[in-house]
Amino acid sequence: MAAANYLRSEDQFLCSLCLDVLTDPVTTSCGHNFCKTCITEHWNTNDRFLCPLCKEAFTTRPDLRVNTLLSEMVSQFRQSAQQDASSSSSEQQVSKPREVPCDVCAGTKLKALKSCLVCLVSYCETHLEPHLTASGLKRHQLIDPVENLDSRMCTKHDKPLKLFCKTDQTCICMLCPVLDHKTHEFVPLKEEYEGQKAKLGKTEAEIQQMIQKRRLKIEEIKRSADLKKQERAEKQAQAFIRELEQEISELMKRRTEVEQLSRFEDHLHLLQSVQTLNTNQPPATRDWTEVSVPPPSYEGTVRRAVAQLEEDLSKEMKKLIKVELRRVQQFAVDVTLDPDTAHPKLILSDDGKQVNHGDVKRKKIPDNPERFSKCFSVLGEQSFSSGRFYFEVQVKGKTGWDLGVARESISRKERIIMSPANGYWTVLLRNGNEYKAPGNRLSLRSQPEKVGVFVNYEDGLVCFYDVDAAALIYSFTSCSFTEKLFLYFSPCPHDGGKNSAPLIISPVRAVD
Known part of the structure; x- marks a missing residue:
């Protein structure tokens, strides 16, 4: 318990200059504590004698002496921390070959839990504790343990590598752009990483x-x-x-x-x-x-062989599409329909998961800018401007529907041709058996009852799948997305009851 109490009050034993436990602590007349070496070096490199914390100015350089009481408290803190580390080391794992050892452990090295990119030191669970409790150390960046932390330093300027030079395709420190890469293009490591x-x-x-x-x-x-x-x-x-x-x-x-x-x-x-x-x-x-x-060149044999080959290739392709479907289904998103965008003749379920076409316009529906006025369409509430996402829609029993994604700036008050140029990436069904994509008539082996839609924003990819048949319906590739994308749905007119079944956003279940 004593060690825990010390850890909770550790902030009072930290030097604000080196952010480590005080060594030979001295106290200025303004009441702030520093390591004797730290404050001495600080004043040696500055023209004025200021307190680094409160900025109080001293007319002459103060004559600093070690604070005996504080020094004894720091010593007790160190001893308690060491005892706590010794008592808990038996419960922690000893570092094995190919595992990163703790750099602080004396004698038997314990397995490191984290590495600090500021201290360039790897810590076991016990020695990591100050980084989790001390306010000064909490700001340090911790990562999973790695070896060779010295390689994270610029060999020329001995500073951490924090930038990426796109001109030389190498990692550099903050001094490199000033001294060695003046005319080069450089970005933060995180930006290049992404x-x-x-x-x-x-x-x-x-x-x-x-x-x-x-x-x-x-x-x-x-x-x-x-x-x-x-x-x-x-x-x-x-x-x-x-x-x-x-x-x-x-x-x-x-x-x-x-x-x-x-x-x-x-x-x-x-x-x-x-x-x-x-x-x-x-x-x-x-x-x-x-x-x-x-x-x-035997015609009959060739015909039979080609037919067999087509069958085998079809089976193999179905297996591959199943693997692909399982992969994209990992990016499933929870989708609901946005009633503020729905055409007045569309009927939405209370949970926002179903939509079909009705005969009569709904009363007291405001004609807001987001609402479709000419097309029987509705958008999803969720928008996407990066990453990958996937959703599935049940189309069973319908003779007409439109599905896909649309950019935010599409026209919602007039009838337009759905195409990528107009901001639509969609597949549609007409007359019960005519499947189309912009400029293409699609030939499908079976009529889909559930359609899966996958989008990779950065790669400019939109794919449509027949989920039950594990077949690819159509793909848009090399798309250029520059705006938010919304999920697009149209149940199409009910056609005297022939097309009255709703479009249903279905929960995603992995294909068998």
């Missing part, structure tokens, strides 16, 4: 797509070789497959590296690792687009 995180996410998606294409290519080559039934063709196919499998292995290794790197929360560690591994670019691979094993 940019690199986004690039890593895009690279990971590209690598996954490359892996999928090579797996499909292997199946295509195997099928062609089976049809050929010639030794030369089989050897050629085996050589291609070995090369493809090697590329897949390299791609999977790179994907793992990128995935692990993207989890780093330490800004400096991620940036230094990106420069070392060069993971923003997928590894060099062969273009397999035109590579094939020529099949025999």
